[in-house]
Amino acid sequence: MxxxxxxxxxxxxxxxxxxxxxxxxxxxxxxxxxxxxxxxxxxxxxGLATFNGGTQNGGNDATVYITATTDNDWGLTVNKLNGSATNYGIQIKAGGSASHAFYIVGGGSEKFRIGGAGNIEKVSHIYPSSNNSFDLGSSSVRWRNIYTQDLQLSNEAKKDEGGNDVDGTWGSYTIQEGESDLFLINKRNGKKYKFNLTEVS
Incomplete structure (x- = not known):
């Protein structure tokens, strides 16, 4: 019993x-x-969620791995609801020896990368969200140097706003470099010009 x-x-x-x-x-x-x-x-x-350690993902270690299971799912959404909050919505910290502080892959290939030193090292085309609306730099904060190949210039967006400040027209030009000369091509009529350059010592 x-x-x-x-x-x-x-x-x-x-x-x-x-x-x-x-x-x-x-x-x-x-x-x-x-x-x-x-x-x-x-x-x-x-409360505050803290993750330590890592999970294995295709040979790459990830402390947190988030995946979407349906076609219309967002992988990650950060919604900072406190309207009076003044700190960052997202903060990413990387160690001093990190080769990549931020890395985006799309369609199986690298699309965007910020290096550990803070430089944007890889990016495709960058477009403003609307035409003739946003600046690169400002009158008080300027980019130091611009490194580019041919320079494409157009103020066509001003043709319905009075044109330029001199004769009220608009234009479209390309500046190209030659071995000994600098050339200007009028994209509206196809005419080509050479800058008159004076050598100085």
Whole structure:
């Protein structure tokens, strides 16, 4: 014959409300955490989440790996709801020896990279979101040097706004370099010109 002793509090769940994640307090007590919930679809945390270590992803270590399972899913959305918050929405920190501080891959190839020193090292075309609306630099904060090949110039966007400040017209030109000369091509009529250059010592 088997006898069972009376059981008192084999374990107890403190703070038990719907969808809370249960953690151990030690001994026979566990607690349903108010700041961590999971309803079968959405995992939510109202506190600070810290991740250490890494997971293996195709031979590359990742501390956090996020994947979207349907075509219309965003991989990651950061929504900073506090309108009075003044700090960053996203902050990325990399070690001093890191070769890449920020790295974007799309379609299986590298699209954008910021090196550990803060330089943008790889990028494709950069377009403004609308024509004739945004500047590169300002009157008080200027780029030091511009390194480019042929220079394409056009103020066509001003043709309905009074044109240029001299004769009210608009133009489209390309500046090209020759071995000993600098050339200007009028893209509207196809005419070509050579700059008259005077050598100085």
């Amino acid at each position: 088997v006898h069972f002793a009376t059981l008192h509090h084999l374990f107890r769940i403190n703070n038990p409300l719907d969808n809370r994640i249960v953690t151990s307090d030690g001994g026979t007590t566990v607690t349903a955490e108010s700041g961590i919930t999971f309803d079968g679809t959405t995992f939510a945390s109202t």
